[in-house]
Amino acid sequence: MKAETVNRTPLSTDRVLRAAVALADQAGIESLSMRKLAHELGVVPMALYKHVANKDELLDGMIDVVVGEIEPLRPGPDWKSVVRRRILSARTVLLRHPWAPLAIEARLDATPAILDYLDSMVGALRDGGFSTDLAHHVMHAMGSRMLGFSQELFDTNRRAGRSGTTDPSPPTGFPAEAAARFPHLAAIAGAAAHDDTSVVGSGCDDQFEFEFALDLLLDGIERLRQQGWTSH
Structure with missing residues (x-):
């Protein structure tokens, strides 16, 4: 039923890109594939290649969709x-x-x-x-x-190459053994006081x-x- 309903809207490059952005928002860029995108749009994978030559071109288009949202x-x-x-x-x-x-x-x-x-x-x-x-x-x-x-x-998530937000409840201080070895880092970790209303939650990479x-x-x-x- 979903495919029949979706197919009433002609496939276009813009529609392909926006669907890809939505999928990446939901599950991360790592999970995005042409097959999953085609399934979401209710078409066969080959239909996508009339609008994007390959996944690299798809990713470029997705980036441009996102940048286009900036005021x-x-x-x-x-x-x-x-x-x-x-x-x-x-x-x-x-x-x-x-x-x-x-x-x-x-x-x-x-x-x-x-x-x-x-x-x-x-x-x-x-x-x-x-x-x-x-x-x-x-x-x-x-x-x-x-x-x-x-x-x-x-930000260990970004350094490890993972997308998405960080753990919303990171440790607020160092373990005693680590604090003794790295006293200056322990001091700034303990001094961190972040606003719970920050748009990205607590942690070091917040709005403040x-x-x-x-x-x-x-x-x-x-x-x-x-x-x-x-x-x-």
Whole structure:
């Protein structure tokens, strides 16, 4: 019955990509296959290849669908507010699609939507009074944070290559033996106090930590802009 109902809607590239995004959201990018996607759409697997040449092209299209959900750039007189607002919009989108950061990192080449997004962000910097030289170095300094996510030092899920959210109830401190061996790490682990209402729950990769680092970068970058900094 499901296949009959679904097949009344013609298959299109957009429909294929959005169905793939939904499947990845539900079960993670690792579980996505052309066969499972075809079953979800109520078609035979070969029907998908009229719209995507292979799984790599499917993943590129999925990334572009996700990036397309980020709010458009809103020009304004304060470059920091413009850039910060859009980065936090990107973060909100990627939190809805926890597989997306790993997929973005895994691609050898940036997709058209990512290139367009980054181009517009460089444009916002240039409109804010940045030289091409400073804008270049800012993009390097920001790294993946410009796209709303960061490669966290203590996020073992991401370092292990797994998508999805981390354990919602991580240990709040070190075992006594480990604390004795690594006292400084134990101290900061015990000092961590995260807001339970954080959009990503407790832990180190939460909204507070992301915004804390983002604001440090933006404030430092603004000082360089005011000083007319150049690498030459």
